[in-house]
Amino acid sequence: MIFVINKKIKYNEYEGTLEDIDDPGNATLLVKPACRLLSIFVRNNDMLIKRKQLLDEVWEDYGLKATDSNLNNYISGLRRSLAKIDTEELIITYPRQGFKFVAKKITRQDLNAALLEKNVIQVSDNDKEEKKPELPTAELTSPPAWWKKAPLKKMAFIAVILVFPYLLSMAYKQIPVSNITNLGKYKNCDIYSIKYNGMQPKEIESVIAKHYTCEDKANIYYYFNIKEKGLPSYASIFAYCPLDVSAACELSYVKS
Template sequence: MVFTIFNMIAFRSSDGAMWNIAQPDRRVSFTTIPARLFTYLLENADKMVSREELLNNIWNKYGLEPSNNSVNQYISLIRKSLSELGCEEEIIKTIPRVGFYISGKLVSYNQETPPSVETTSTKAQPAIKQSRLLRGYKPALLAISLIISTLLVLQPFRFATDHLDYRFPKSTLYKIGNIATCPLYTLSASSPDIAARKEKLAAELAAAHVPCANNEVFIFHSGEHYAYQQSGRAFIIRCTNSDHTLSHFSDCKGVYAFAK
């Protein structure tokens, strides 16, 4: 089985290989346990998977004895590997005291490897239709790219006319807190722990570059790797939202951060 994740990463369950679809040379290979664990989570996308269920199906079922922190260690390894392949989205969500969750909107799968991806087989792979479409999902990075492109194109006209508002493609915003008196939103839902970390990082970026002012809102996005270790990419934009509907923004200023 080959899973497509976030429409950019492919994972083959048979041998634990995972690669960037656009750049097949960027790849990693999991050993048996992390490959088995990731496969189980992907096969159960849209379902809450408890730690006990993972321990029973990944270790106990095969007569293996897990250590006290086995699940956390391998989940961390999988997240790090996804980040190294360019996926900053929070694919595996941790639900405190409950377990782990992967949204079905982020995952599709095929019985064989897509023909555009290099494999070890000597036979040409047939064209394969995805058995599960990504229905209506707009990746957060695409939304950010559209925002930045819009600002770059329209900003010169604003200087000429001294009045121009921006309308962005519709996207769901999730409130995670406030920066001073300005509400703070993200482009994807986060666990309470991740939301708190993102709120803190967003406040630091805003204080340094785009402080809160009246009638303004912040939109922040970062990968989980950045939220926990402050390495990777993050983006914050501050906009005036005079009608308070989150659909009409003006006077936007964005800051892009990259930490190694």
């Protein structure tokens, strides 16, 4: 997926790059934790994302050690990368709570559609170019003398040309994204699932109705089959988070 932030920044999630819309071709390559952070932010623009969620989805879910220091360092690095393109502050810190991405506008474009559009533009541009004069056949086909005497070098050179694009694509192909699914609404509450599994939406709504009135606007996050410290067994967790950032989230546990 490609995201355009504030009509200024292009984030290519597949390649893990940031690019200035007005200066194409001068892309910044992000490391994978930074990509995972930015993917969560752009999908949850203007929403407070808790530190625990970021630590889990960026590090713990990939078998990596998660620390507050790691999170702070990568947030700082991501801020610097974004600031190179847009001077507006896009990541707001809520002390001891989390972070909020505050872009004025984010549009998304499917990667295949973007590539198709790019190819159409390139074909159109090529049609406008004047046909260049062809070089003599001998000049095109005749290799230099050292090339004729070094067949192994030729084979190695061709192999590098063929393999390099494949290795490059494999290195950045697996850019993880957030696993949040919108399950609908209950009164004034928006319901989200983290790695959706387990209860059906109607069952989830029934549990929510028993615990929360949802008279005020809030987000409810449903975690299935989680083993928390202090709990004797696995349980489903419901996190009720009012949109008022001054109010803390409330947790409810339901035995699996």
